[in-house]
Amino acid sequence: MQEQFISIKNEVLAQIFSAQSIDELENIKTIYFGKNGNLTKLLKEIPKLPKESKPLVGKIANDVICAINNAFEEKKLLLSKSVNTKSEWFDITLPGIKPKIGHLHLITQAISEITKIFESIGFNRVSYPEVEWDWYAFESLNMPKNHPARDEWETFFIENLKNTKYGIGVLTPHTSSGQVREMERVKTPPIRMLNIAKCYRRQSDISHAPMFYQFEGLVIERGINITHLKGTLDYFAREYFGPKRKTRIRPFHFQFTEPSFEIDITCDNCSGKGCRLCKEGWLELGGAGMVHPSVLKNGKIDPEIYTGFAFGWGVERVLMMKSGLKLPDLRMLYTNDLRFLEQF
C-alpha cells in the first residue's frame, strides 16, 4: 500500500507539473480526489488495514496529500501569474478619454496669485468704483485741476456726469483712486488695503490696452517707513517672480507720494545683461512711495500721527514679466480667441 501511495503521488505531481491552466488543475483534482478518484479509493482502503500497519500508512497518506496540496497551490500561483501577463494585447498608447474641463482667464489666475501673496501678510482685498469722480482720481491725490501731472494718465471722460463737490466723472486711470476711499471707509488706521480693479487709459498699442487691471497696496499705520515699503515689495517680488530675479528701487516722482520710487526687475530675456526688450537689463515693474501728507489729510488722517506707503502696478505687466509670457500684443488678453485662452 505504501508504494501505491507513492506511485499515485508521483503520478499526480507529474500531471500538476505539466498542467497548462487552472482549469486543468481543477480537473486533475477532481479526477484524483473526486468521488471515484483513485486517491479517494486508496484512502478508503486504510481502515481495512491490520492495526499495526495503520499508523505508518496513515502517515504516508497524510504526507502524500500534503505534498499534492502544496503542489496544487504552487502551480496555481504560477499559472495565475502567467495568466496576468499572457492576456490579450491592448494598446495602452491610445489617447486617454479626458473629462472636458474649461479654463480660467489669465488675468483671473494672476489676480488670484497676487491676492494670496498679499493676504498672507495681512492685506485686505477691496474694490472701488471704475466710474469715479475727479476728486478721488486726481484732486485728492495732490493733482489739482490743470496740473500737468494729469497728462501722464490719458483719461477717458464720461459725458453728463458731474458733481458740484467731487468734480466731473471719469473712468479711473489708476487704482490709486481707491486710496482716499479706503481712508474714508476705515477711518482709523491700521489700513492694509489691496485694491485690484479695472483701469482705463486712452491708449491702444501692442503694449497697452485701453482697459487693463492694476493692483494697489496701501498701508497706513503708526511708525511705517521706507524700510517697510522695501520689505513688502521685496517679499512680493520674491514670492511672485522667484528668488532668481533681482529688483531695484530708484527715485521717481508722483504727486501723491513723497518720496516716490519706481521698482525695476531684472529682464528675464537676457537675465539682466541688457537686450532690445529691456532697459540696460532692467524692466519697469511699477511705482511706489510714501503717502503724501496732503493725501492723508484729504482722507482725514493726521500725518503727524500716521505714515504710510502705497504702490500701484499693472496686473498684465507683472504677468508678462513673470513667465516670460511673450505675448506679441497685450490686447490679445481681451480679444478672447478661444485657441489662446485654452492654452492656460
Added chain:
Amino acid sequence: MNILVPDSWIKEFLKTKISPKETADYLSLCSQSVEKTSKIKDDFIYDIEITTNRPDCLSVYGIARELNAILTNLKIPSKLKPYLDTKQLLIKSKTNLPLEVKISDNSLCPRFTAVILDKIKIKPSPAIIKERLEKVNIRSLNNVIDITNYQMVETGQPMHAFDYDKILNAKMVLRKSKEKETVITLDGQERILREGSIIIEDGKGRIIDLCGIMGAKNSAVDENTKRVLLFVQTYDPIRIRKTCQQLSFRTEASSRFERGINPEGISDSLKKAISMVIKNCNGEIASKIIDIYPKPQKSTNIQFDMNLVSKIIGIEIPKKNVINILNSLGIQTSRSNFSTLNCQIPSWRINDILLPQDIVEEIARIYGYHNLPSNILPTITKTKDQQFVVEEKIKTILKYIGFIEIANYSMIGKDLLLKLRLKPEDYLKISNPLSSDLVYMRPTLIPSILATASKEQKNKNDYNLFEIANIYIPQGQNILPEEIKMLTGISSKKFLEIKGDIETLLDELGIKNYEFKKANNISDIYNQNITAEILVDKIPIGTIGEINNTTQESFSIKNKVVVFDLELNQLITHSSVQKSFVPLPNFPPFIEDLAFNIKPETYVIDLINIIRSIDPLIKNVDLLDSHENTRTFRITYQSPDRTLTDQEVKKIREKIIIILKEKIVAIFKEK
C-alpha cells in the same frame, strides 16, 4: 520727458574718474533713470528719463550737479566747476543800439532779458559745437542759432536769437494774443492762435515770436543777418502748456518752459551765450543788457526736524551726514536748535522742495534706497471679505464643469446696444472715446458675449463661455452709476444641459431653495418658451434661456445657443459653506416606478410638487423618463422607524393616482 546727455560734456563740468557704467548706475539709483547708454566713437551718450518735478535736471549741467552730489556722498573724488568762469571778460561796443520793450503783464513773462550784438558773421559752428549738437540729435544750422540750442542743452534754458534788423521800429511788445491772430513759425507753418497765448509783436504790429514755443519766420536769423538780438526769458508755464495743447504743437523749448525755468539762472546763461557769440560769430555787444525782472524770485526756507529722517526713512542717519547730503545738493543749512535745521532752498529747486517730506526724499535718495534694509510689516488681525472668496469659487466650479472664462472690454459700440434694442441715450457715454467700438459703458454683458460667440464659432463648434464683470447703471447726472457684478454665459449645449450646469453651480455653493420658473418679463432676445427665471428664496437672481432666431441672425450665430445672466452678489449672499447631516436610514426604502399620461403643456415640477405633498412618507420623487405625453416617476417611500409594508405603500400609491386624476393633471398608466 527724456534727454540725451553726452558723457564728455558732463566731464567738462565735473572732474571725476568714474566709468560710464558707474555713471549710469549711480544716476539711476539716486537721481534720474538712465534708460540707455550708447557709444558714439569715444563718447557715451546717456538717454535719461527726467521726472516732471525736476526741470533742473533737464540739462547737462543739472545732471553734472546731481552726479556731483551723489559722488560726494559716496566719498568718490569729484569736483563740480561753477557754471560761469568769472574770468570771462565782455567787450563793450561803442554803439548803443536801441530796443523799446513793453510788457503788458509781468505774469506772462516774469523775467525778460535781451542784448543786441553787432558785426555778426553767419557761418557754420566750430566742430565741437556741431559734434555735441549732433550727439543729442539737434541739427546744426549756423553759428548763431546753434548757440541758442547749445545753451538749452547745457543749462536747460531755452533762448532765441532774432535778426535785430527784422524787429521793425526796434520795438517789442509782449502781450496776450487775441482770438484768431496768426503767426507763421520758423518751420513755415501758419498757426491760428486762440486768446491768451504769449506773443511778441514788433513796432509795425507784426507778430515776431510765439513765446516759449517757436520764433516767427519773419524775424528769423538767416545767412544775411548782421545784428542779432539774444533773448533769454521765462514764461508763465500754465499759459505755455495751454497754448501747446490748443495748437497740438510742442517743442524742446516749450517742454522746458512748461515744467518751469529757474529765473535766477537766466543771467549766467545770457552771459555765457554772449561770450559764445563773441567768440564764434565775431559779434560785439552793441547795447546794454536789458533785464526786466520786477518781482525777483524769493528764496525759501524750510524748518526741518531731523527726527523725520528716522520716522520716514526708518534708519538713523547721523546728523553730520544729513547736513553733508543737503549741502552737496546746494541746500544751505544752519542749526535752529538741536534737532531742527534751517534749510535754504537753492533757486533751481524752489518749486519742488516745499515740505519737510521733500527734504527727507533728498536725504533718502542720496543716501541710497538700495542701502536701506528691508523690514516686514507688523502682524495684523483682520476679517476676510467673503465676496472675493465666493467669486473665485464660482469661477473654479465653472472651469471644472467645462467653461472657458473670457474678458471683454467694459465699453461697447452703439451697434451692440442697438442689436439688443437698447437706447444708447439711456447709458453712460465716454466723451473722448478712442474708437467707435468702445464708447458706451455696458449695461449688460450679453451683447459682448454674443459677439464673442459669433467671432469664435468658426474655430469651435462647441463652446461654453462665461464672463464675470460689472455692468454700469446710470443713477443721474450727479451720482456715480451703480456698478453691479454679473455672471453671464453662453453655450452651444442644450438648454437642459446648461440648466444642469447652473443647478450644479448652485448646489456647490450651498444654495438650497432655488427654482426655475416661467419668466414673465424678460428680454426679447430669448425664445420665450425655452427661457426660465432663476429664483433663490423666491428672489429673482437671473435668467437662462435659448436665444431666439431674430437675435441669432442679428449676431450671425449659426447654431442655437443658450445664454444665462445672473447677479453675482445674489449668488454670494445666498451661498453658504454650512453642511448639514441627514441621518442614514436604518430601514430599507420602498422604491417603485409609476407612469402617467399628462395633459400637454403640463410642467413636471407641478406634478412632482403635488406628489411630494401627498404624504410625508414619500421621501423622493425623481423623473425617470419623459417621452411624449408620458412621464415616469421613481418614487421612494421611506419611514425612519420601520420597514413599510406593501399595504401601507398601496394606500399612498392609490392616493397619488386619485389626486393626480382629480387635479386633471395626469392619468395613471397601468402596466
